[in-house]
Structure formats: C-alpha cells, structure tokens
Amino acid sequence: MSETKQQNKKATDQKAANETISAKRRALLKGSALAVAAGGLYGAAPFMGPWKHNKLWAQAGQKKPLTIGLTMDASGMYAASGGEERLGAMMAIKEFNDKGGVLGRRIEAIHIDTETTPATGSRVAERMITRNEAAFLIGAVHSGVANAISQVAQKNGTIFFNTNSSSPTEAGKDCHRVKFVWDGNGTNFAHAIVRNAMKVNGKNWVLLTNDYVWGHSTSKATRALVEANGGKIVEELLVPQNTRDFSSYLLKLQQLKPNAVATAIGGDDIKALRQQVVQLKMNNSTAWINNQQDWPDVYGLGPEQIFGVFGTTWYYRLDLPGVKEFVAAYQKQYPGMAIRVPGNVYHNAYMATRELLRCVEEVGSTNNIAIIKKLEGRKMAARDRLQHYDAWMDPATHQVQQTIYMASYNDKPAEKDDIFKILAQAEPKDVMDKDAAGACKLETYEATPSYEV
C-alpha cells in the first residue's frame, strides 16, 4: 500500500516537475516570440542593422549618476588645448553638482585621452558609450578626431558636443544629428578678417595650410574670400602635421614675396612656426593672417611671437558684465595653474557643457531626441555667454553662431597675461558660413537611435 502511495507520489511529483519545466519552456518560448515580435513591430529584428531601438539603461530608473564622457586630447599636438577644454567642462559639471546635479542625479565625468588621433577618438567614443554607458560625449580640438567621434556617436544616437574643433566641414559635409559644434569655424574667422586685411596689406596672398581637414577647409574659405574680393592666391604650401622645421617654407615665402601669408596651422606646429618666423625676423617683414589663435597655443609667448592678426571667440579682458567673475571663478577653482586666466578653449567647453545640462533640466529627461530638439535653434543671450552679441544654435548645421573677435598682440598690456588687443568684433550674422547649410545633410530623427539613460 505504502509502496503504491509512494509510486503515486513519485508520479505526481514527476508530473509537476514536467509541468514546471514545460511552463518554463513555454514562458521562455513565449518571451522569445514576444521579444522577436516586439522587435519586428518596432521596425527591426535583433542583430539587424542599422540599430534602431530605444536604450533604457539601468541608470535612469535608479537615480544613478549621469555619466558624461570627456573625449579630450591629453597627448599629441593638441594636448594643451585638450587640457584646457577639460577644465572648462569640469567647471560646468561642478557647478551643477554643487546645486544637486541634474534631474536629481549626480553628474560623473570620465575622461580618456583621445591622443589627437582619429582612430583613438573612435575607440574612446565606442568604449565610453558601450562600456561606460556615457549619456553624452563632450570635447574635441582636432577636426579629424571630432569627425571620428561623431560617426560613432551618430551610430549610437549619443549626443556629442564638438567643443573646439573649427573645421568648416564639422558643421558642413560631416555634420550629424547628434553633433553640435561650439567653436567658430575657419569660414567665420576668414569672413571676419580677410576683407580688411586685403585693404591694409594687398592682394597677393600665400596660404600656409596644415595638411588635414581643418587646414584644408579653412584655407579653402580664405581662398574663396580673397578671390571674391579681387585678390590672388599666389601659392598654397601644405604643411604636414607634426612639422617642426619650417625653414624651407620660410625660404619659399621669401622667394614668393606675397603681400600677406594666411596660416591655417594649429597646435604644436604653429608654436614651432612662430618661433622660427621670429628668428628670421619675418614677423615684421611679412603680414601674417592667422585664422584662429587658440589661447593655449599662445599663452606665455613673448611679444615678438604673437604677431599678425588673428581671430578668437573670447578674451578674458572683454569689457562685459560677468567676465571678471568668470575669470575669478576659474582662478578659485584651479589655483596655481600654468595658464592663469581662461581663454577661448576653456570658454567654449564651459559654455557647451553648461548649455547641455540646462537643456537636460528643461526637457526633464535624458531622452536624446528631446534634447536635440531643445538645442536646435536655441537662443543664448550675449550677457549669459559673456560675448558682445547674442548667439544661437543653427538648426540646419548644428553650429553655434557667435561673436567673432579680431585680435593682435597687445603692446600696452595692463597686466602680464593681457597679451591680446581686441581690434574689432563681428556680429554672428555677418560672418556666417553660408555654404554650410547646403553641405550639411542631417540625419532624420527617425534614423537616429533614441535613448534615455
């Protein structure tokens, strides 16, 4: 009897176990079918590119810190500028964290050196998005690096702020829905400088061009403006990146005898060029038009070495409300820095990061598409950005249209760091890159993967 009971019990247990297993199997199959169906309904089956799905990472629900990836150079020809823009972004993040973060979440920044190398930029961006779950990427000086990062960002839908790379292609043919460009570009600076420089110096120009995308696109803009105003480009000398010896170029320039030399040389290359120009005393004998001069590239140079006329987007002694306080905040936050006062690179990174976090707050979520829409066409008051004219984010190109300053060396400095003399400021509408909108084909919102972290 008991044996029969035991057998019955075993049979019952076996049945129950089988039912549990099959229930699990059914649930698994059902779940898988639902997942596939959901994927199909949404428009794409799993593992079929292009990726088009909503990422809902664990951070959002659990009030975990919001991660921002800082894609800034710490080595290579733009290491100095990379360091400065990192300080700018960190300052804005600190200010928000001091107020309790954003959307009640603390902001955490991670930084990986992009090495002024496009391939490294891609790798860093991929890692930050997929491994570190960075909600946003901020930072770039080299246009090749910026372009590489933005391709990865667009693939993932991650908003990327190009803070300091000023190639016209960044808001032109290489624009992306997720990318926003915060620096003035080569065309803006050329518009601000070229016409006046031609009147003063003459019509025969030579272009000295860094042989990569920023140099090429900037010189192209300069060439177009010179020729449109009746001038002539006598020759364009291409300078490979990381050139340290300019003697053959300077000899060639002497043989060509142009009225003006327009340079689109950046980073350590321009530092070496300046030094060698001064050695030959060509800083006085030739008119130099330097498209844009980043603060970390000239800070600490002597009066002789900051020659020619150049463009910038900001200067620490602009006579505008709020500038002194901005400088004081930098000095308080970063005492004992080699660069004692902030420059345009720091300013761009700070303003960009602050605007991003403001948009997140205004939108009330980290939904990328909503933030992108908030940024497009966004108006930014001159007083708020510490510039002379109001700025706005061009919705067609995703580039900030902002005040452009023309400057030269200040021979009557009020203090040691006062090395720029601001000659004039151009309104954003007068220096707009009119070809950019035609060249820029932004991806549609639908083609941009959406996410919320």
Add this chain to the structure above:
Amino acid sequence: MDFLVNLLPHLINGVSLGLLFALIALGFMLIVGVMETINLAHGSLFALGMYFALFIVAPKLGWFPEAQAWYMQLPIGTRYLFALLLAPLFVGLFGMLLELCMRRTYGRDPLYGLLLTFGAALVIEELIRLVWGSNEKQLPLPEAISGAFLMGDLIYSKYRFFAAGFSVFMIGLLWLFLEKTPYGAIIKAGAHDSEMVRALGINLSRLRLLVFGLGVALAAIAGVVMAPIWGIRPHVGVDAVVPAFLIIVLGGVGSLWGAVVAGLMVGMVVGLTGSYASEWSLMSMYLLFIAVVTFRSRGLFGKKSILDV
C-alpha cells in the same frame, strides 16, 4: 638659370637641416652600436637636455633670490655656454642611473630593454611636466647668435647657421674621440665583439655605463641646440626619436659616418620637398628610407652580417 639661383638657398638649408638631424641621431647611434639596445628614452632625454638648459640659462629659484640675481647678471652668452656644458653633464649622469637599471635586461630578450626604456621615457616626460609644467617655453639666446642676416635678398637665421656649425664641431669631436683615443678603440671593439673585449680584461660593465652616459649626453646636447628652433615642451622628444631611429638604420647601425650621411640625406630630402612639394616633406624621409633599405638592408654604411657572408 633662375631655377638654379632659386634652388641654391634650399640646398644650403637642406645641408644645415641635415647636420641638425645628424646631431640628433649621434647619441642614439652610439648606444645602439655598442650596446645593441634601442634606447626609446632618447627623445625624453633630448627634452630633458632642453629643460636643464633652460634652468641654467634662466633659473627660477624662489629660495636664493640674491644668488639668482647675481647669476642673472652674468652675460647671457656665458650662461648659454654653461648650458651647453652642464646640461649634457647632468643628463649624462641621469643616463648612467638609467643604465644601472638596465643591467638586469642584458642577455635577455631585447624586448625587456625596449620596455624599460619606453617606461623611462614616459616617467621622464611626466617628471618634466611636474617640475616645469606643460606650457611652451623658450630658451633665451645670446645676441650674437640670435636674429637674422641678409644673403642676397634672402633672410637667414643666424642661429641656424650656428647650430649647423656646432653640429659639425660635435661630429668632428666624436670622430676624434672614437678614432684617435684608446677609449674610442675600446668602444669600437666593444661594439664589434664584447666578449673578446671582456676576455682582454676590460671592464665591460664600466664601458657600457660610460657609453650610455656619453650617448645620453649627446642627446642632451642635441636638445640644447634644437631648443630655440623647435621650442621646449614636455613631449618634444617624440619629434626627435623618430628621425633619430630612421637615420641610424638608414646610415647603418653603429656607423658614425653612416649617421652623418643619412642625416644629410634626410635633411636634403625634407628641405627640398618642403620647398617644391611641401605636402611630401615629412613623408619624403620615409620614402627615402624605404628606397635605401629595399636595396641595402643593412643601411648605407652598415657592416655585413655574418649571415650575409
């Protein structure tokens, strides 16, 4: 005719550039030739030479203001001369310390030596950043060798001619040392067959220490000379180590005249392409390298390997 007249300044420039390249490669050549170690810290030691020179020419010491004021009253020419003598001495001593660390790698996989010198390069660069900061700096020059002079209707840099002349002087001095002194004979013998040198009772460890110190001091001299041309920044060494490596392979490992001739060839090619096909100016040295090594794998003056016999 006009073409030749225009070409001449570029040829002169190419020669002066080549001499500077040769100077950069000399120390690298000596260490690779004798010790069969590729010193990847060559560039960082080159940079360290620049910074020591800056410290000697324009010291910034907060502790002894009076001593500093007295020192700064010395003519800049004197301070520059001190820099040319003392910076290589200090960096050479530093190099000797590095060689002591390297001893554990001798006789092992050459990768250990490479890794050690690579690590040393990173450490030196960061030390420079810590001590001097990461900003661009300039080495003040004596009036006599700064500025420019006119030749025909072209302006030339006085300093560049001084630097080229100094390079010739250094090459000559090193040649005299290697060829006309017993120490040079020992070094050359050590490069050829170190075991035989040891068997003859010569202290090989001391020889390696001295050669490494001398090679590093030469890197520092090159740094002092190049500082006013390239500028001073912590990562400037990277710009030196690549051409140095290329030149010693091109000239033939361990050959003084190989390094000099290869340096001149590289200078000439870079200088001429900079003027007439500027976008190729950096690439040209690599093309030259490929062209030479394709037909002569041991470089221009490299000794025939036992495997080639």
